[in-house]
Amino acid sequence: MLLSKTSEYGIRAMLHLAGVGGDVYLPVKRISKDLDISFHFLTKIFQQLTRAELVDSYRGPNGGVRLRCEARSIAVKDILVALEGDDLFTKCVLGLPECGEGHPCPLHEHWARSRMQIETMFGGKSLIDLGAELRSGGFRLRATGEWTEPTK
Amino acid sequence: MLLSKTSEYGIRAMLHLAGVGGDVYLPVKRISKDLDISFHFLTKIFQQLTRAELVDSYRGPNGGVRLRCEARSIAVKDILVALEGDDLFTKCVLGLPECGEGHPCPLHEHWARSRMQIETMFGGKSLIDLGAELRSGGFRLRATGEWTEPTK
DNA sequence: CACAAAAAAGATATAAATGTCTTAAAACGG
DNA sequence: CCGTTTTAAGACATTTATATCTTTTTTGTG
Numbered sequence: 001m002l003l004s005k006t007s008e009y010g011i012r013a014m015l016h017l018a019g020v021g022g023d024v025y026l027p028v029k030r031i032s033k034d035l036d037i038s039f040h041f042l043t044k045i046f047q048q049l050t051r052a053e054l055v056d057s058y059r060g061p062n063g064g065v066r067l068r069c070e071a072r073s074i075a076v077k078d079i080l081v082a083l084e085g086d087d088l089f090t091k092c093v094l095g096l097p098e099c100g101e102g103h104p105c106p107l108h109e110h111w112a113r114s115r116m117q118i119e120t121m122f123g124g125k126s127l128i129d130l131g132a133e134l135r136s137g138g139f140r141l142r143a144t145g146e147w148t149e150p151t152k
Numbered sequence: 153m154l155l156s157k158t159s160e161y162g163i164r165a166m167l168h169l170a171g172v173g174g175d176v177y178l179p180v181k182r183i184s185k186d187l188d189i190s191f192h193f194l195t196k197i198f199q200q201l202t203r204a205e206l207v208d209s210y211r212g213p214n215g216g217v218r219l220r221c222e223a224r225s226i227a228v229k230d231i232l233v234a235l236e237g238d239d240l241f242t243k244c245v246l247g248l249p250e251c252g253e254g255h256p257c258p259l260h261e262h263w264a265r266s267r268m269q270i271e272t273m274f275g276g277k278s279l280i281d282l283g284a285e286l287r288s289g290g291f292r293l294r295a296t297g298e299w300t301e302p303t304k
Numbered sequence: 305c306a307c308a309a310a311a312a313a314g315a316t317a318t319a320a321a322t323g324t325c326t327t328a329a330a331a332c333g334g
Numbered sequence: 335c336c337g338t339t340t341t342a343a344g345a346c347a348t349t350t351a352t353a354t355c356t357t358t359t360t361t362g363t364g
Contacts, residue, residue, distance in 0.1 A: 001239055001240070001243070001247075002154065002240055002245060003245065003246075003247075004351070004352090005247070005351075005352065005353095006351080006352085008246050008247040011246060011259075012246055015258055025310095027309085027310065027311090028310080028311075029309095029310080038352085038353060038354075039354095040353070040354055040355075041352070041353055041354080043311070043312080044313095044353095046311085047311080047312065047313085050311085050312090057310090057311060057312090058310085058311080058360090058361080059309080059310050059311045059312080059359075059360040059361055059362095060308090060309060060310055060311085060360055060361025060362050060363095061308070061309045061310070061361065061362045061363070062309085062310090062361085062362070063309070063310050063311065063360085063361070063362085064310075064311085065311085076259070087153055088153070088154055091153070093154060093155065093160075094155075094160050094163060094164055094293075095153075095155075095157070095160040096292065096293075096294070096295055097295050097296070098295070098296070099292070103292045104290070104291060104292065105291065105292055105293065106167055106282045106285055106286055106291045106293070107163075107228070107273075107282075110273045110276070110277070111273065113269075113273070114266075114269055114270050114273045117265075117266055117269050118266050118270075121259075121262045121263065121265070121266045124262070125262070130258045130259075133258055134258055138256070139256060139257065139258045140248065140251070140255045140256065140257055141246075141248075141257065141258070142248070143248055143249050143250070144249070144250070156321075156322090157321075157322065157323095158321080158322085177340095179339085179340065179341090180340085180341075181339095181340080190322085190323060190324080191324095192323070192324055192325075193322070193323055193324085195341075195342080195343095196323095196342095196343095198341085199341080199342065199343080202341085202342090209340090209341060209342090210330095210331080210340080210341080211329075211330045211331055211332095211339080211340050211341045211342085212330060212331030212332050212338090212339055212340055212341085213331070213332050213333075213338070213339045213340070214331090214332080214339085214340090215330085215331070215332090215339070215340045215341065216340075216341085217341085
């Protein structure tokens with residue numbers, strides 16, 4: 001599989017936040033229900049995203065998480081890097097430590113191109129853009145069942 | 153990480169076989185030493201590749217594994233599919249089960265392009281071609297240390 | 305202040321990937 | 335037939351990823 005569950009969940013949750021928009025704090029509980037993701041697991045993921053300063057969190061009633069102002073223009077790539085590091089965008093596809101121009105693996109050149117394309121694809125659109133597309137409809141962030149508009 | 157250790161090792165080992173070329177059986181022990189990969193783990197991987205009919209195996213003295221004649225023109229993609237299935241080339245990048253034209257995730261369209269590019273990159277070159285490039289020098293399949301030409 | 309809501313943090317459980325070890329079966333060479 | 339080489343197969347150990355549960359801390363409200 002390309003991405004870990006952590007990344008899949010993290011990206012879906014962040015896109016969900018971007019889709020909801022606004023400055024309101026959304027409880028993780030709510031997000032976990034909206035997207036059908038394990039609440040406790042999602043909590044851990046948001047703790048990472050909070051430490052990475054991609055989201056603000058607030059405790060207590062009316063608390064929750066929201067996209068950090070300074071991070072509204074981030075891309076999916078930034079979520080990935082926060083959750084898993086940048087291995088996908090830097091490392092040799094065959095796992096060879098010093099793979100590079102000097103000692104390339106047989107796939108080095110080919111993979112370099114693919115990698116760049118992947119980086120562009122994950123880095124090309126901002127969460128704002130993706131959130132807007134999400135609101136415009138036709139897109140989906142959960143497995144099955146109909147969409148329930150968050151109440152707050 | 154993009155690929156599992158199983159895939160990394162499997163691809164490296166298969167490229168090694170392609171680089172050696174010929175009809176000779178190469179013992180897994182030898183390959184594991186050449187590439188610095190755990191012997192027992194590599195054995196398991198070759199058992200999968202044998203069952204997938206990508207390699208022939210032969211027991212006893214002068215035994216080992218070799219590329220199957222019919223599979224000389226396969227690509228790295230075929231190794232990947234044999235070892236991990238085709239999820240990487242078919243599944244939604246966010247893990248959504250019914251992601252498609254009808255109910256696309258926000259990344260569906262973008263990922264479809266990347267995925268195709270990745271498929272082309274893993275499917276573009278045959279093991280024969282890659283083996284020839286390997287023999288022509290300048291390429292590397294192990295982490296460090298100098299290359300030791302297999303004696304048989 | 306007491307209570308409830310919510311994130312943070314820690315502990316634990318389960319499953320999957322990775323790695324190692326042992327035994328069995330096949331093939332060959334004396 | 336016996337010993338060696340090798341793959342095949344199975345058992346086991348370790349680590350990492352995934353998932354769940356409990357406790358603590360913060361915050362708002364009555």
